[in-house]
Amino acid sequence: xxxxxxxxxxxxxxxxxxxxxxxxxxxxxxxxxxxxxxxxxxxxxxxxxxxxxxxxxxxxxxxxxxxxxxxxxxxxxxxxxxxxxxxxxxxxxxxxxxxxxxxxxxxxxxxxxxxxxxxxxxxxxxxxxxxxxxxxxxxxxxxxxxxxxxxxxxxxxxxxxxxxxxxxxxxxxxxxxxxxxxxxxxxxxxxxxxxxxxxxxxxxxxxxxxxxxxxxxxxxxxxxxxxxxxxxxxxxxxxxxxxxxxxxxxxxxxxxxxxxxxxxxxxxxxxxxxxxxxxxxxx
Numbered sequence: 119x120x121x122x123x124x125x126x127x128x129x130x131x132x133x134x135x136x137x138x139x140x141x142x143x144x145x146x147x148x149x150x151x152x153x154x155x156x157x158x159x160x161x162x163x164x165x166x167x168x169x170x171x172x173x174x175x176x177x178x179x180x181x182x183x184x185x186x187x188x189x190x191x192x193x194x195x196x197x198x199x200x201x202x203x204x205x206x207x208x209x210x211x212x213x214x215x216x217x218x219x220x221x222x223x224x225x226x227x228x229x230x231x232x233x234x235x236x237x238x239x240x241x242x243x244x245x246x247x248x249x250x251x252x253x254x255x256x257x258x259x260x261x262x263x264x265x266x267x268x269x270x271x272x273x274x275x276x277x278x279x280x281x282x283x284x285x286x287x288x289x290x291x292x293x294x295x296x297x298x299x300x301x302x303x304x305x306x307x308x309x310x311x312x313x314x315x316x317x318x319x320x321x322x323x324x325x326x327x328x329x330x331x332x333x334x335x336x337x338x339x340x341x342x343x344x345x346x347x348x349x350x351x352x353x354x355x356x357x358x359x360x361x362x363x364x365x366x367x368x369x370x371x372x373x374x375x376x377x378x379x380x381x382x383x384x385x386x387x388x389x390x391x392x393x394x395x396x397x398x399x400x401x
Contacts, residue, residue: 128396129389136388143384144377151373157242157258159370160265162273163360164253207275208236211243214271215264243268245276252359258370269362280355288349295342302338306331 129136212218212235221238225231242258255272259265309331312324 125393129392132392136385136392139388140381140384144381147380148373148377151371151376154371155260156373157260157370158262158265159365160257160259160262160269160362161360161365162255162269162358162362163248164255164273164356164358165251166253166356204276204279205236207272207279208239208243210275211268211271212236212239215267220259220261220264239268243272245272253356255362257362266362273356273358273362277354277356281352284352285349288345288352292342292345292349295338295345299335299338299342302331302335306335 209232212232217239218231218235221235223231223234223238225234244256246254246256248254255269255276257265257268257272259268306328309324309327312321315321
């Protein structure tokens with residue numbers, strides 16, 4: 119069995135092999151990295167606006183606005199970060215930026231080409247929360263300007279997608295209010311055209327009903343108008359604190375780090391191989 123005190127002499131005995139193996143692996147890695155086109159990074163720093171600000175109450179009651187911060191909270195950040203899973207957003211960006219061609223994807227089936235491009239894009243474009251409660255959209259590309267373009271497109275589509283949720287909510291509420299309005303109009307016409315004599319209790323009840331329905335119609339029209347105003351005033355969901363810029367100093371792979379890591383890994387592997395080979399021969 120190989121003893122610990124025998125390892126250092128053994129390594130010295132095979133130092134030429136260890137040096138040659140480490141040197142060749144390191145040089146090979148360096149040459150490989152030389153022919154790899156670097157990817158450049160663009161980053162946009164964002165913070166979500168408070169989604170409570172999209173509530174119609176904050177538009178028509180100034181006192182309510184004082185209760186809300188303009189910025190969102192951790193839950194809003196988490197919702198924005200989940201955009202990494204929104205396949206339709208990535209699909210739209212692939213088509214908009216023609217990434218199938220950019221990534222050199224070749225397949226007769228267009229659906230397969232699209233999905234392959236989406237899978238690549240998800241590794242190159244993603245959202246990450248920061249320690250200070252903000253959100254960073256990070257894009258990588260061999261073309262510095264394309265990395266910036268990807269981040270801009272990602273930011274725009276996330277914001278529009280979440281904004282559309284609020285607009286859809288208002289559309290649904292407005293639709294229901296209009297249905298209610300149509301129903302109230304029918305009831306109003308039925309009550310207003312009563313043929314009872316003015317001196318009868320039925321006539322008096324009909325007048326009370328007309329008055330009540332008139333008030334409901336007025337409220338309906340007012341609320342519908344407020345909802346339509348709120349819909350048109352839905353704010354942007356993401357506030358850009360730091361616009362994306364292609365950083366030509368932030369590249370991957372990090373060649374010096376990769377070369378150093380390869381050198382250390384090759385050195386350790388070669389020494390381990392010498393020790394294991396010698397132990398097996400002794401056995």
